[in-house]
Amino acid sequence: MMFNIMKKRLLPILVTTLLLFGAGAVVFAAGRVIVPDMTFGGDAQKLSLEQAVEIMQTKGSRAETADLNKKSDEAVAKGYAENAESIRDLLEKLDKMRNDPESSSIQISLTAEQAGATDVNQKIVKLRRDFAKTQLDANYKAELNQIESETINLYYGVLQAAENLRIAEENLTNQKTILANTQKKYKLGTVAKIDTLTAETAVLTAENEVASAETMLNTAKMNFNMLLGYDLMQKVALTDTLKMVEAPKMTLTEAVESAVNQRNEIKGVKFATEIQEILLKSLKYRYPENSSTYLNQQTAFLQAQKTAEDAPMQIEMDIRIKYMELADKKQAVDVAKATLANAKEGYRLATITYNAGMNTVTDVEEAQIRAFRAGRGLAKAISDYDLAVYEFKHAVGVGTVRLPL
Numbered sequence: 001m002m003f004n005i006m007k008k009r010l011l012p013i014l015v016t017t018l019l020l021f022g023a024g025a026v027v028f029a030a031g032r033v034i035v036p037d038m039t040f041g042g043d044a045q046k047l048s049l050e051q052a053v054e055i056m057q058t059k060g061s062r063a064e065t066a067d068l069n070k071k072s073d074e075a076v077a078k079g080y081a082e083n084a085e086s087i088r089d090l091l092e093k094l095d096k097m098r099n100d101p102e103s104s105s106i107q108i109s110l111t112a113e114q115a116g117a118t119d120v121n122q123k124i125v126k127l128r129r130d131f132a133k134t135q136l137d138a139n140y141k142a143e144l145n146q147i148e149s150e151t152i153n154l155y156y157g158v159l160q161a162a163e164n165l166r167i168a169e170e171n172l173t174n175q176k177t178i179l180a181n182t183q184k185k186y187k188l189g190t191v192a193k194i195d196t197l198t199a200e201t202a203v204l205t206a207e208n209e210v211a212s213a214e215t216m217l218n219t220a221k222m223n224f225n226m227l228l229g230y231d232l233m234q235k236v237a238l239t240d241t242l243k244m245v246e247a248p249k250m251t252l253t254e255a256v257e258s259a260v261n262q263r264n265e266i267k268g269v270k271f272a273t274e275i276q277e278i279l280l281k282s283l284k285y286r287y288p289e290n291s292s293t294y295l296n297q298q299t300a301f302l303q304a305q306k307t308a309e310d311a312p313m314q315i316e317m318d319i320r321i322k323y324m325e326l327a328d329k330k331q332a333v334d335v336a337k338a339t340l341a342n343a344k345e346g347y348r349l350a351t352i353t354y355n356a357g358m359n360t361v362t363d364v365e366e367a368q369i370r371a372f373r374a375g376r377g378l379a380k381a382i383s384d385y386d387l388a389v390y391e392f393k394h395a396v397g398v399g400t401v402r403l404p405l
Helices: 001-018 049-058 058-096 105-115 118-186 191-227 254-261 262-285 292-355 361-395
Strands: 027-031 032-034 041-047 234-238
Touching: 001 027, 032 254, 032 262, 041 049, 049 058, 049 118, 049 191, 058 361, 118 191, 191 234, 191 292, 191 361, 254 361, 262 292, 292 361
Parallel strands: 041 234
Antiparallel strands: 027 032
16 A cells, blocks of 8 residues: 555656656666766867866866875975974074083983984985975976876867767768769679679778777767766867867977976986985994995985986986977878878779779779778877877976975
8 A cells, every 4th residue: 555655656756857858768876867878968068178177177186186285295395394493493402401511411312312303304304394395386287287188188089089980970971972883883784793792891891980980989078078077978069179289399409408407307316315415424424334334325325316317318318209209290190191182082083983994893992991091090190299299398397297295
């Protein structure tokens, strides 16, 4: 009886829900509406690349993490400053104790050691304080660069996938045209049945290419939505197109100098070397230079020093490689453009000669496939070049690596 009453009450609610959502079936899980197919819906979110980067850097989990890391760095820097003041105050008190005839020198030393108030610790804490203070903005900028890099890669992933789908659909249209033309010729008795079978197979292959391209685009869209914190099936309209962006206008020398002066990696290894040097100097009058303690610290210092000396050259090599890659990828775009133009002309000529009875449908199919592949090749070449430009821009600045303080 109770069950029947509940059914009567629930039925109108279910009917109303279905009417509200239209014909599309929906189910609910964990508070979300599960879209029953691969249709992206909702009001289209129009986004330029710049807007997408801004959203990622100001909202969502990645932006929150960056802000938390910045606050953590500020707290660490403040802690070093407070420790430096505490050690200074304690050392001043210990100096007064040393001037007091009733104070034991042994007790003073023990008190200093227990409190960590030594000249070595004071130097290290001051160094950490100054480094943390100067590194706050650079660390935050590096993290924002990393967020920007992730966003750009996924944005371009959607652009390239969309272009690949467009090219696949264009290929399908051309293959259907070839099939229709071949069927006409077959009816007129100018081609063999095998030609129509070949054309039919090409259409089926092209349809499969379109389906595969749709899957890749849908996957790219979902990845992008997840990154920006949208619902998985939110409809997003990207306003930027797949075209070559402008590279930084700087010489190779300017690029290397900019990177060497700004990259966090170089700042980090220099700082590590200074720490190791302080520790080594602190052992000079406490341990023999042939003792294991001194030798181990000396090795640590020499390793840090070598790393710091090698870092500028490694950064320079990184910039030189990226600089050369920019030129290579730009040339690759030029080659891809020429390849596509030649392939399209080849397809046009193959069609003309086929209609004149001077070649076979296989020749036409192969020409169209070359044009199809050349189209995808150009899309990839442009995407690769643009991503290299953005990577180069980050590389000549602070980079994308934040340093632990």
